[in-house]
Amino acid sequence: MKLKYTTGCICDSLTIDGVETINMKVEDLQRVICKIINKEEDIAILQQVLINLIEANGEYKYLGHCECCGDYISNYTLEVE
Numbered sequence: 001m002k003l004k005y006t007t008g009c010i011c012d013s014l015t016i017d018g019v020e021t022i023n024m025k026v027e028d029l030q031r032v033i034c035k036i037i038n039k040e041e042d043i044a045i046l047q048q049v050l051i052n053l054i055e056a057n058g059e060y061k062y063l064g065h066c067e068c069c070g071d072y073i074s075n076y077t078l079e080v081e
Helices: 026-039 043-057
Strands: 003-006 013-016 059-065 072-077
């Protein structure tokens, strides 16, 4: 399986074996993602994947603004069955 990601200007492309992922069935893309995740051993990468999914699918709550450092404090909650 050959995965290819190209980005820049108007050249954005994400393909699996030459097929643009935008033209794939969701189930086929999910299978490929699961294969890659099952081989990944870097916990930081796995945590970032998890964060991206929680932010994309979870419930957002604004918790406030830190007056010391200026950060905005956010919380995302996702319940999975």
